[in-house]
Amino acid sequence: MDHPAPIDVATSDTDTWRARIMAKLTYQVGKSPITASERDWFVATALAVRDTMVDRWFDTTRSTYQTGAKRVYYLSLEFLIGRLLFDCIGNLGLLDPVRAALAAEGVNLDRIKEQEPDAALGNGGLGRLAACFMESMATLGIPAHGYGIRYEQGLFRQVVRDGVQEELPEDWLRFGNPWEFERPEVAYPIGFGGTVSGQTHPDGRTAYVWTPAETLSAIAYDTPVIGGETATGAGQHANTLRLWSARAGEPMHLDDFNRGDHVGAMRDRVRTEAVSRVLYPGDESDSGQELRLRQEFFFASASLQDLLRRHVEQFGNVATLPDKAAIQLNDTHPAIGVAELMRLLLDVHGVEWNEAWRITVATFGYTNHTLLPEALETWAVPLMERLLPRHMQIIYLLNGRHLEGVRISLGGATGPAADQLLRAASVIDERHGRRVRMGHLAFMGSHSINGVSALHTALMQQTVFADLNAIYPGRINNKTNGITFRRWLHRANPGLTRLIVDTIGPRMLHDPEALQDLRAHAADPAFQAAFARERQGRKDALAALIAERVGIAVDPHAMFDVQIKRIHLYKRQLLNVLHAVALYNAIRAEPTQDWAPRVKIFAGKAAPGYKLAKQVIRLAHDVAQVVNGDPSVAGRLKIVFLPNYNVSLAEQIIPAADLSEQISTAGMEASGTGNMKLALNGAVTIGTLDGANVEIRDRVGAANIFIFGMTAEQVAARTRRGLEAYEDVAASRALSQALQGIRSGVFSPGEPDRYEGLIADMLERDTFLVAADFESYLAQQRIVASTWQDPAAWWYKSVMNTAGVGWFSSDRTIREYADEIWGAKSTLGTSA
């Protein structure tokens, strides 16, 4: 027998589960039920559940080998996973027996769940999307590996003291990680620096040999990713998330060690292993640090070596790589992989240049996640030459051939227009010191380049990639983002899910489009009441959490007006805070009016170096301090900032949100995914026509969403005209008053000019058009308030949102990637 008889994964027998968990507690955690802490129970439960996944995992791997199925490789510097316990138990369909087994020991599953630290290996949308995609690929039975870095420190923990964000390390591995398997034998050498030499063979071919100055090892850690419920069962397929950790190649300087200098002998180890120590905390922007480039090459190279080894072992020949492997680049972070695959094919596998390029382009796809100029990654040529000399050579050669093609397409035309096109199309940006444009490299090296919403894809074609799109037509396509409903509805909101199943049947659990059947119930008073009751339960729970975390008492029956996401000027939390100030002024001016009671809830982290974003956090706190303490608005307005936003906190806020704020400057939010999660749980959106909001409107109906503000086209026109905001401010009494209040120190009495910088930024160049959109936002917010006061109208819209967003399931998104980009097929139902 080559492995033990499989555990009966399908069992839902409580006693069996009780025995399994007890065995783990006793023999692996080494505790008795009397001394076991909640963490010990969590670990024992996780280990018992992991055993159940392992057999599925082996089955999947075996059948992928035996059927010769095509594999998907998802390369991402970020996986924002959160907790896995409910994901795994729920996807296996075992929540009830595991809950009952623990209860029999006097242990509460919902409490031990809190013991699991969030795996926060990402900053925001891009990283969370990668986690949803991994879960959907497993559910759909598409053979896939996620590849990333096993950061020892995830995204920083945010604490807010007197309104000021501070960053603390997030040591998520402190107590170990029960989900992963360390694979010390899976190790690849990763080189940096050194020299390249060419040797000309008798046949005239030149072979290049890169001799790195420094080599470290990438060690694999594997986590099984189990699929969820489908029409034919739960937990049927398991994929692998393989994360790399850096180890110093040579253990130590032996000469130093022999001389007795034991510390000196370890000196390089710390530096080398820093590569997988910490996640860069900037979202949408890159700090251009050498360590970041080292991280990118480290994980791209390890992943490519690993997948090439697997391919050659199974299929014998690299020429068939594009038939058997699809590699998706999640943003440009792994784009150096284009040059690394070329190097491996040319220098290691001896493939000739044109054939290597054919293989590369046919294998890679690239997803773009932002158009913000500061986020388009570039690396200084001297840095690249020093760190990756062979790759820089390859990039020059690629660029030379690419520009030659452009020249030919120009049909010999010369002059300023031709020069301009060549400069724009070049992989090397010559404008501010020579820099390698990673977006260009990813574009050239991929057969598919996709945006993440219809609007974003259209803008990609018109702006950043307009030239490359003309040179390589037909490569750009759209794949509107999605979210996994299993985490974001079924597990996060079980009460609402039960109500929906009781109303329209269980098909929606594996066929999200079936949610449309709810439309027939949207106007039914009895259903509305039941829907509202379920949501009220979650609002009561969130009110309790707010009291516990920040000590603010909120009315759980007030409208919960929620903006949760990274703090960024383009996302315009400032617009929302200014609305809070305007509302505060209005309530005080007319205290006897029938105001719709509101609680404004904010959560989100600012990049540590992003000063203006941190100012916005502080302003929200200052305004909250004054508003929450003013008895003249009591019962009508409260403002809450919940610190340390992460996946687990999102799971608690989203089911309790009434109003979803998606108010970015049109054209700037590539898609958004929080917008989808909130609408799915019945929040009504107030938003601009930006990112996926446009498609949400199309699906829930324009009458069931509150749209305001300039369109992307109007933003572009206005930006060309100039961005001064003095006139817009003068035209809005509410805005002028709000700004005047802030500037006169109403909210920062000890320091009236605390927000001068923030306000000057808006008045002098309102890049994000806060002032220009303010009146239109205010007008929609008034309509929101009056709708809230008409419960039948509100609940109708709310139900229509849940009913309308089935299309935003990441299962749908992944099917589109699989069919249209990867050519990968589900193996469900194919027995090995």
Ligand code: NBG
């Ligand atoms: C983000 C965009 C979001 C989008 C996610 C996922 C980055 C760099 N970009 O709008 O801002 O939803 O990517 O595609 O995180």
